[in-house]
Amino acid sequence: MVSPSHFVALAVILFVIGAVGVLVRKNAIVIFMCVELMLNAVNLAFVAFSRLHGNLDGQVIAFFVMVVAAAEVVVGLAILTSIYRARRSASVDDANLLKY
């Protein structure tokens, strides 16, 4: 029997994997993908809690998270392409003009 706590546990695991990916990876696009993985994990937790409580508010919040994530990806990828056009690199290590 699968209870909502199983889904929440899976959401925790996926969230941690995404967080480690953000910390470890260097390609800015891959970092974006890891952020998306974290957002997806949070969505899964929202839907699981919605099922747990038997009302739909969690699903509505997950829906809003999806919309905001889509907007975030659009703007972030546009910034990435303009950075790539100027510097010919998508690595976060190369964008260090503000360092020191």
Added chain:
Amino acid sequence: MAEETQSLTFWILAVVAVAAGLGMVLARRAVHCALLLAVVMLSLAVMYALLGAPFLAFVQVIVYTGAVLMLFLFVLMIVGVHSRDSLVETIKGQRLAAAVVGIAMLVLLTLIIGHAAIGPQAAFGANYNGSNVTGLAQLIFTTYVFPFEVTSALLITAALGAMVLAHRERTGPKPTQRELARRRIESGRPSPLPGPGTYARHNAVDMPALLPDGSQSQLSVSPVISGREQFEPREGGPVSPGPGEIAPPDSSGDQPEQEHEGARW
């Protein structure tokens, strides 16, 4: 029976999702990361359906896998498919620190969930299963109508921002036709480059063209393809001459060809 199917689906998909997530962090090529992320998103969509959220399951497939991930792949193709992460650590001990932070976070969140005493799930409410979409619509347009309107403003702003950020101003004057023709003659190769596979044994794009003297032209293979690591220069053997045809002159070995950078594209 239904419960058994549900738990079987959950366990299979949970393993698939976690494995794909780990692979996403570990894969060195960005395209592989994107495809593994698609696997995670699709399995999450099935889980939403398991949890009685059919609308979100479809939105997950359409918006996330269909739109967001395709946008990722699109930008990956612009930014460079064959870009790989370097394995050099710029900050010393960064990976170790990240692993420690990850394990600490996992332990912390697991403890929180373990203490949270998540009870048995409530019975399916009136708004579940059959009338899921109706219930969501009622909530969005009554309780959550103000956030919904704010969301529409956010979407318009994001679209405008993406257009502004991706727009490129022309810094130099546009080259005239005269200027282009002059550059072409100066480059030393006024003719277009040979297409791949011309007169070769078959016309795959990675097959170098045969020049009229029988030598191969590596210039005919696109640098995008020859830059791939699995690319091996192929032997574009001449077509065996049929009866009545003139055999091409036998010249094995590549003739050194000039690099015409200017006329490449």
